[in-house]
Amino acid sequence: xxxxxxxxxxxxxxxxxxxxxxxxxxxxxxxxxxxxxxxxxxxxxxxxxxxxxxxxxxxxxxxxxxxxxxxxxxxxxxxxxxxxxxxxxxxxxxxxxxxxxxxxxxxxxxxxxxxxxxxxxxxxxxxxxxxxxxxxxxxxxxxxxxxxxxxxxxxxxxxxxxxxxxxxxxxxxxxxxxxxxxxxxxxxxxxxxxxxxxxxxxxxxxxxxxxxxxxxxxxxxxxxxxxxxxxxxxxxxxxxxxxxxxxxxxxxxxxxxxxxxxxxxxxxxxxxxxxxxxxxx
Amino acid sequence: xxxxxxxxxxxxxxxxxxxxxxxxxxxxxxxxxxxxxxxxxxxxxxxxxxxxxxxxxxxxxxxxxxxxxxxxxxxxxxxxxxxxxxxxxxxxxxxxxxxxxxxxxxxxxxxxxxxxxxxxxxxxxxxxxxxxxxxxxxxxxxxxxxxxxxxxxxxxxxxxxxxxxxxxxxxxxxxxxxxxxxxxxxxxxxxxxxxxxxxxxxxxxxxxxx
Numbered sequence: 001x002x003x004x005x006x007x008x009x010x011x012x013x014x015x016x017x018x019x020x021x022x023x024x025x026x027x028x029x030x031x032x033x034x035x036x037x038x039x040x041x042x043x044x045x046x047x048x049x050x051x052x053x054x055x056x057x058x059x060x061x062x063x064x065x066x067x068x069x070x071x072x073x074x075x076x077x078x079x080x081x082x083x084x085x086x087x088x089x090x091x092x093x094x095x096x097x098x099x100x101x102x103x104x105x106x107x108x109x110x111x112x113x114x115x116x117x118x119x120x121x122x123x124x125x126x127x128x129x130x131x132x133x134x135x136x137x138x139x140x141x142x143x144x145x146x147x148x149x150x151x152x153x154x155x156x157x158x159x160x161x162x163x164x165x166x167x168x169x170x171x172x173x174x175x176x177x178x179x180x181x182x183x184x185x186x187x188x189x190x191x192x193x194x195x196x197x198x199x200x201x202x203x204x205x206x207x208x209x210x211x212x213x214x215x216x217x218x219x220x221x222x223x224x225x226x227x228x229x230x231x232x233x234x235x236x237x238x239x240x241x242x243x244x245x246x247x248x249x250x251x252x253x254x255x256x257x258x259x260x261x262x263x264x265x266x267x268x269x270x271x272x273x274x275x276x277x278x279x280x281x
Numbered sequence: 282x283x284x285x286x287x288x289x290x291x292x293x294x295x296x297x298x299x300x301x302x303x304x305x306x307x308x309x310x311x312x313x314x315x316x317x318x319x320x321x322x323x324x325x326x327x328x329x330x331x332x333x334x335x336x337x338x339x340x341x342x343x344x345x346x347x348x349x350x351x352x353x354x355x356x357x358x359x360x361x362x363x364x365x366x367x368x369x370x371x372x373x374x375x376x377x378x379x380x381x382x383x384x385x386x387x388x389x390x391x392x393x394x395x396x397x398x399x400x401x402x403x404x405x406x407x408x409x410x411x412x413x414x415x416x417x418x419x420x421x422x423x424x425x426x427x428x429x430x431x432x433x434x435x436x437x438x439x440x441x442x443x444x445x446x447x448x449x450x451x452x453x454x455x456x457x458x459x460x461x462x463x464x465x466x467x468x469x470x471x472x473x474x475x476x477x478x479x480x481x482x483x484x485x486x487x488x489x490x491x
Contacts, residue, residue: 189388212403243478
């Protein structure tokens, strides 16, 4: 019987890496469905009056939150197209970079040919320490919690901040971060601000339940799969499409590797039994 | 066009270093790991100092003199590292925990306890209203929630006439929890895959200027 080559983890690693890189450069166009939940967020953003204030806020680490960037980037593009305004409120140390990355990647600033101007249409606030009490303080009076933007310029010098005094000025709170529970408690629950959560896959089931707790106020969709749907609604193929392609391809590869691993294992088991029989003689 | 920004190249290199863990023990992964840890710690320290500077600027300018209270409490918290006077740190810690608990307890009860209980009751009332697939979904949720709660609350049940039926429901609840764990594993796999593609995609797009 022909000897089957041993399946090493390094081989799997190399093949999966090639698959991911390939889908990042060359989209496969793997099919997917636009979830109703994604459509709901899209429709809600579409219904907001021009000039409404939207917040991107929350806390977690960059590496985990990156998964939700597909949906957040699409949503920022949507906001810019609709003439909405965005205030980025980082409640975690690494949330500053993540929010800045999402805003930059959306290419909505005038320097990228987009319609937004910093300080007029969007602003990046610095890290606001203090956890839940700081969030409550910020919602009550923004200036009591933060006095300058991330670059140290006083907030009063920005036109956008003239219209942002307290939670009453916020039309929608978007959260692409892992730390959503505080947002649901204090932003949605206590202050009745509609909230859209672009959830990481592992956080999705936990967040989804809040849709029933606060019906009509909580919108939740999957960060990258929902993001792919959002991209489709916006008419472009970005990270979400690539992530969907990568997931489809890696899932197929996973099945192939599982089958190969089992074939190798079964062939070895047969050989071991033959060897055992020889020893008995 | 390939990016000429050295930070983009560094970012792509570090992304690759991070993924080397999957290849096995490799020096490139160690470079990535140590660099990341050092950067995160350094960044947190710098952010902390900068935050302190911004926060206490009004105090130095004499605009908000009451900030001296929080400054003193902050200094008292540092005594935690000095065993003889560590008791001084217990005051700011107590205030911190007290304010934190006071601020969150009402919201936690309203959202996570009363809110969730209300949501389950609301779903129970909808069982007979919607179309059959939605009804089935609601039934599954109610049955699974109730049985899982029974499993967790009555793991040890007093022997009696009800112990057998409760044991059956409890077993169903155990399977409901196991199903949830299975789904969680599936979601975690989905998350890792999405995260990997997002990170690689980010690195490649920036590198190639796509």
